[in-house]
Amino acid sequence: MSFWQVTAVPGRSVQGTCGHLAEALDVSVPAVRQCWECVRAGSRWVHLRQCLTCGHVGCCDSSPGRHAHGHARAGHDLARSVEPGERWAWCYADELFLEPTGVLDGAEAVDGSQNAGDGSGLK
């Protein structure tokens, strides 16, 4: 059973497949939301992404460090957003958006409807 499934991006009709979904584990949300590599380097990040394989937290591609992307190159391709209210993940290898399959629903009651149809600010 996988926790995530590929989701269609608004404005993009083609829906690809991701062969990494089995790598995604039910990693717990970090207690402290920080990109430690940025903290060490004294730099700032824009958004945070969490590796779905090991729970590593890094910053997004809009951040100067792009540490989540750097971590993905090590073989952990899936990362989810840990921004409050955001429930989506990203496969760096396939460049696909993922959404929860519903297996995790109930653990945290976040209303996803407010994000429906709003493709801005993703990634």
Ligand SMILES: [Zn+2]
């Ligand atoms: Zn993939």
Ligand SMILES: [Zn+2]
């Ligand atoms: Zn960083």
Ligand SMILES: [Zn+2]
């Ligand atoms: Zn990882």
